[in-house]
Amino acid sequence: MADRREQLRKRMIDNAAEINRLHDRIHNTHKRRDRGEAESQDWKDACSEFHARYDQLCFPGGPFPDFYERLRTGDTDIIEVALCFLEVRPYFFRSGYHWKTILQKCKSAPMAGEQAERFHSLLERYKRWRSLRRESSDRGAAICHELWPLLRRFYDLFPGQIPHYKYDGLVTVGDLYRILCDSLKVEPHESQMSNWAACVRRVAQSLERI
Numbered sequence: 001m002a003d004r005r006e007q008l009r010k011r012m013i014d015n016a017a018e019i020n021r022l023h024d025r026i027h028n029t030h031k032r033r034d035r036g037e038a039e040s041q042d043w044k045d046a047c048s049e050f051h052a053r054y055d056q057l058c059f060p061g062g063p064f065p066d067f068y069e070r071l072r073t074g075d076t077d078i079i080e081v082a083l084c085f086l087e088v089r090p091y092f093f094r095s096g097y098h099w100k101t102i103l104q105k106c107k108s109a110p111m112a113g114e115q116a117e118r119f120h121s122l123l124e125r126y127k128r129w130r131s132l133r134r135e136s137s138d139r140g141a142a143i144c145h146e147l148w149p150l151l152r153r154f155y156d157l158f159p160g161q162i163p164h165y166k167y168d169g170l171v172t173v174g175d176l177y178r179i180l181c182d183s184l185k186v187e188p189h190e191s192q193m194s195n196w197a198a199c200v201r202r203v204a205q206s207l208e209r210i
Contacts, residue, residue: 008084015057016090022050023093058098059085071102074110082106083118133165140167147176154180 029043059081064070070078082102089099103126111119141164144151155161162183170176181187 005080005084008081009088012059012085012088012090016092016095019050019054019057019092022046022053026050054093068105071105071109076115079106079109079111079115082109083115083122086122087118136165136168137163140164140170143167143170158184 025046029039029046032039033043064078067078071082085102086099106119144164144167160183162179166179170179
């Protein structure tokens, strides 16, 4: 059982990496799709491959058309797949949705012995994580409130929402710069830090005069 478990976990990690590669290919070809017919076809092929392989890659041995039904009835093989998925928590497109759905389904699945112990331990860790995340979000919300006049300018330029917990631990202008770069999915450049800090100070001073 232990060997099978390790094999499942490794395949989940490898499959997640493959899903991410296929997903990145869609984005990369999308940027070039208007350059010509060949580039447009590359993008279409990337989309087709992603959708054709996604269900197979989500779970080792999948797709399971009756996955949740077998989970509900206590199929130990499927419960093992579910527990490994919850424990590994692989990251890929829509993985968070799958993780939460499986977690909820497992709560009503009949388990015994070692599998029941593992799920109970996982639930306890998840509860602690949610509690810490709420505390982090509350601290970040307080920081966000203090910085709101400045952040409002940022959101005017780049509509969106940065989760409050991202601001938890923010101390310097450099920290804020990295948070904003991360939200825009761009690499922060340390060489631009001093210029950006000066810009922030100018904006802050102008806000004080309003």
